[in-house]
Amino acid sequence: MVESPASKDDLAKRLSSYWKMEGANVVILLVIMVALAGGEVGPLALFALAPMCGLLLVGTLYWRAKLAQLKGQGSLRTTLRTVRRWRLPLFIATILAVLGVIGALIEPGIARSRGDFWVAFAATLLAALEYVNYYHRQLQHFDHWADFTRLFSGRGFRKSQMRRDLERAGLA
Numbered sequence: 445m446v447e448s449p450a451s452k453d454d455l456a457k458r459l460s461s462y463w464k465m466e467g468a469n470v471v472i473l474l475v476i477m478v479a480l481a482g483g484e485v486g487p488l489a490l491f492a493l494a495p496m497c498g499l500l501l502v503g504t505l506y507w508r509a510k511l512a513q514l515k516g517q518g519s520l521r522t523t524l525r526t527v528r529r530w531r532l533p534l535f536i537a538t539i540l541a542v543l544g545v546i547g548a549l550i551e552p553g554i555a556r557s558r559g560d561f562w563v564a565f566a567a568t569l570l571a572a573l574e575y576v577n578y579y580h581r582q583l584q585h586f587d588h589w590a591d592f593t594r595l596f597s598g599r600g601f602r603k604s605q606m607r608r609d610l611e612r613a614g615l616a
Contacts, residue, residue, distance in 0.1 A: 456514055463507035470500045481559025488544050488555050489563035495537035496567040499574035502527050506606050521613060528615045531579055538575055541568040578606045
C-alpha cells in the first residue's frame with residue numbers, strides 16, 4: 445500500500461501518540477487502579493497487573509518501532525522478535541490471572557480485600573483484551589474514523605496490525 449504524503453504524516457502523528465499513550469498507561473492505569481482500591485492490593489492484584497503492564501509495554505515497543513519504520517529510521521524485525529518472544533509468557537500470565545480471579549470468586553479469601561479483587565479483575569480483563577488486540581484481532585476501533593466505520597459496516601474485526609507484521613516476518 446502506497447501512502448500519500450498527507451496520509452503518511454497523519455499516520456506518523458497517530459503512531460507517535462499511540463506508543464506514548466501505551467507507555468503512559470503502564471503507569472497511569474497501575475496508579476489509578478491501586479488508588480481506587482485504597483492501596484489495599486495484594487498478591488492477586490499484583491500478579492494480574494503484571495501481564496496487563498507487560499502487554500502495554502509490548503504495545504509501546506511495537507508502535508514506537510512502527511513509527512521509526514514509517515520514518516525510515518529503523519527495522520521492525522528486532523521489535524517483532526521481541527514481541528514474539530513475550531507472546532507465550534504473557535499469554536500464560538494472563539491465563540493464570542484469569543484462574544486467580546475465578547479462584548477468588550470461589551474462595552474469597554484468595555483476595556486480600558475487595559479492592560484487591562476488583563483490581564485483579566480489571567487488570568485481567570484489560571490484559572486479555574490487549575492480548576487479543578495485539579496478537580490476534582484489532583478490537584480498538586474508537587480512535588480512527590475508518591476503523592470505527594468498519595466496525596459498524598458488518599465487515600467484522602480484522603487481523604491486528606502486529607499480527608499481520610508478525611506473519612509477514614514469518615514469526616506468527
